[in-house]
Amino acid sequence: MWGIIGTWAMAEEGIKKAGHFLSNHGSAMDACEVCVREVEKNPAFTSVGYGGLPNEKGRVSLDAAAMDGNTLQIGSVMGVEDFKHPSAIAKDLLNYRFNNVLVGKGAKIHGLKMNLKEENLLTEASKEAWLNHVHAVEQGLSPYDGHDTVCTVAVDVNQAMAAMTSTSGLFFKAEGRVGDAPLPGSGFYVDSEIGGAAATGLGEDIMKGILSYEIVRLMSDGLNPQDACERAVTNLHEKLTRKNKKAGDLSVIAMNHKVEFGAATNIDTFPFVVATDQHLMRGKAHFRASKHSQEIVCTKLL
Amino acid sequence: MWGIIGTWAMAEEGIKKAGHFLSNHGSAMDACEVCVREVEKNPAFTSVGYGGLPNEKGRVSLDAAAMDGNTLQIGSVMGVEDFKHPSAIAKDLLNYRFNNVLVGKGAKIHGLKMNLKEENLLTEASKEAWLNHVHAVEQGLSPYDGHDTVCTVAVDVNQAMAAMTSTSGLFFKAEGRVGDAPLPGSGFYVDSEIGGAAATGLGEDIMKGILSYEIVRLMSDGLNPQDACERAVTNLHEKLTRKNKKAGDLSVIAMNHKVEFGAATNIDTFPFVVATDQHLMRGKAHFRASKHSQEIVCTKLL
Numbered sequence: 001m002w003g004i005i006g007t008w009a010m011a012e013e014g015i016k017k018a019g020h021f022l023s024n025h026g027s028a029m030d031a032c033e034v035c036v037r038e039v040e041k042n043p044a045f046t047s048v049g050y051g052g053l054p055n056e057k058g059r060v061s062l063d064a065a066a067m068d069g070n071t072l073q074i075g076s077v078m079g080v081e082d083f084k085h086p087s088a089i090a091k092d093l094l095n096y097r098f099n100n101v102l103v104g105k106g107a108k109i110h111g112l113k114m115n116l117k118e119e120n121l122l123t124e125a126s127k128e129a130w131l132n133h134v135h136a137v138e139q140g141l142s143p144y145d146g147h148d149t150v151c152t153v154a155v156d157v158n159q160a161m162a163a164m165t166s167t168s169g170l171f172f173k174a175e176g177r178v179g180d181a182p183l184p185g186s187g188f189y190v191d192s193e194i195g196g197a198a199a200t201g202l203g204e205d206i207m208k209g210i211l212s213y214e215i216v217r218l219m220s221d222g223l224n225p226q227d228a229c230e231r232a233v234t235n236l237h238e239k240l241t242r243k244n245k246k247a248g249d250l251s252v253i254a255m256n257h258k259v260e261f262g263a264a265t266n267i268d269t270f271p272f273v274v275a276t277d278q279h280l281m282r283g284k285a286h287f288r289a290s291k292h293s294q295e296i297v298c299t300k301l302l
Numbered sequence: 303m304w305g306i307i308g309t310w311a312m313a314e315e316g317i318k319k320a321g322h323f324l325s326n327h328g329s330a331m332d333a334c335e336v337c338v339r340e341v342e343k344n345p346a347f348t349s350v351g352y353g354g355l356p357n358e359k360g361r362v363s364l365d366a367a368a369m370d371g372n373t374l375q376i377g378s379v380m381g382v383e384d385f386k387h388p389s390a391i392a393k394d395l396l397n398y399r400f401n402n403v404l405v406g407k408g409a410k411i412h413g414l415k416m417n418l419k420e421e422n423l424l425t426e427a428s429k430e431a432w433l434n435h436v437h438a439v440e441q442g443l444s445p446y447d448g449h450d451t452v453c454t455v456a457v458d459v460n461q462a463m464a465a466m467t468s469t470s471g472l473f474f475k476a477e478g479r480v481g482d483a484p485l486p487g488s489g490f491y492v493d494s495e496i497g498g499a500a501a502t503g504l505g506e507d508i509m510k511g512i513l514s515y516e517i518v519r520l521m522s523d524g525l526n527p528q529d530a531c532e533r534a535v536t537n538l539h540e541k542l543t544r545k546n547k548k549a550g551d552l553s554v555i556a557m558n559h560k561v562e563f564g565a566a567t568n569i570d571t572f573p574f575v576v577a578t579d580q581h582l583m584r585g586k587a588h589f590r591a592s593k594h595s596q597e598i599v600c601t602k603l604l
Contacts, residue, residue, distance in 0.1 A: 101505075109478070
């Protein structure tokens with residue numbers, strides 16, 4: 001028995017590859033990386049890795065994290081530039097007892113120690129989008145938009161679990177800004193004895209509720225992943241609305257150690273992808289008229 | 303009714319000042335800053351602010367965070383250099399809807415925008431300690447030691463709550479390394495409707511259990527702060543020992559909206575300081591023979 005879940009339609013190719021990998025007895029942590037690398041390298045996905053939309057200075061600044069559900073070990077990098085696969089650095093940091101979270105130049109130095117290749121990550125398309133955005137912001141448009149983190153949670157045949165996230169963050173973010181993606185508990189959390197969860201949306205609001213840990217905590221109280229996702233999103237959405245009169249986008253995925261999964265959102269439609277030893281599934285979580293609902297299409301047996 | 307709690311004996315002067323400030327109807331957030339600044343500016347305290355012990359490169363790199371319990375708004379800076387009071391930047395970031403967490407150069411840029419003065423933070427004493435440490439590490443000593451974050455949680459007369467942390471992190475840490483102090487949920491969390499908590503110790507292990515959020519979560523389930531602190535520390539200590547055969551230092555403080563407080567640790571002795579409208583207290587949390595205990599000395603009525 002194995003399974004993997006990922007955020008947004010962009011995860012589909014990666015989830016398929018990771019599914020094949022898991023069916024061949026690959027580890028959950030490696031499967032997460034298989035999935036995330038597929039998204040990072042694809043310039044068509046402008047919120048992750050190569051081709052990611054740049055910050056206000058026109059620079060592509062990436063965040064990524066990895067967590068091993070057997071050891072609770074965390075690796076995380078924030079504000080790293082010039083490497084297509086920040087997830088590789090985050091994953092490598094799992095091997096150390098100290099210095100597991102590195103920011104800015106420190107993350108870069110670790111990537112160089114790993115002999116990762118420095119590359120220009122700004123595609124012509126992203127540069128053009130940035131130039132247009134500079135113009136639009138000058139015209140008074142709200143500068144911030146676009147925050148689709150690729151997140152994935154996996155269970156392997158040995159019941160080990162893992163989670164991974166990777167993002168270029170908010171388009172036009174301030175230099176050095178990080179959202180929830182590299183922050184343990186906010187963007188991701190996984191414990192092989194319970195399950196894992198990950199989040200995407202407005203990082204600044206997701207971290208106010210430590211949303212991924214909250215979902216795992218609810219699963220440890222006995223909730224199935226779907227109920228845990230819905231309850232955590234509803235609670236945070238309502239609390240932020242009550243306290244601050246608004247809640248940013250919150251979308252989450254979860255999977256438990258029994259390969260049950262869930263997803264929820266506070267936006268109209270949040271697509272996600274799941275592979276298990278039974279099915280490959282495209283899902284859509286909805287939040288309409290204050291009600292959670294879900295559509296799942298099994299596209300084929302793997 | 304008001305109260306404030308801080309980590310380690312070094313917080314005492316700051317807690318006294320913050321207590322006077324709270325008794326004059328100052329806000330919880332400002333009171334936290336009053337306390338933390340007192341520690342940051344004092345070069346005798348070598349794990350925070352000016353005079354903080356440097357990283358492996360010999361540079362003083364600071365982390366700080368602030369959280370407003372009324373709005374759940376977070377401000378956090380990681381790996382910022384040349385400013386004595388990183389807490390001032392973290393607190394200023396509470397004023398924004400986006401870009402609340404800044405790392406490395408981005409945090410520096412924000413400090414400059416605030417017209418904070420750039421200063422050399424490396425004292426002669428810290429430099430000498432670093433040189434001796436380089437030598438000791440060459441002789442085979444384990445490089446990492448010293449991780450006493452100043453953390454504070456406060457309640458003001460309007461029942462608003464706040465939390466703040468500030469640290470120079472692990473002595474001899476890798477460039478760009480951050481621990482739990484600037485990570486929401488791990489190093490700190492506060493919700494004025496429930497209470498707040500903060501942690502100090504080995505950040506790499508504290509973040510494995512999202513320890514501060516876990517304590518607030520336990521308080522929301524009805525536990526008093528002392529029981530919540532003890533249960534959270536015990537659970538994480540046991541889980542890490544079971545999973546990884548070892549647990550790093552974990553020390554925590556908590557205060558709820560009724561100004562009840564608690565502290566717990568998995569080391570022999572963890573000192574903390576509390577001020578309320580009734581007392582100024584020096585406390586020591588102990589963990590001996592797998593049992594939590596506590597001594598509290600009321601030094602005087604404020």
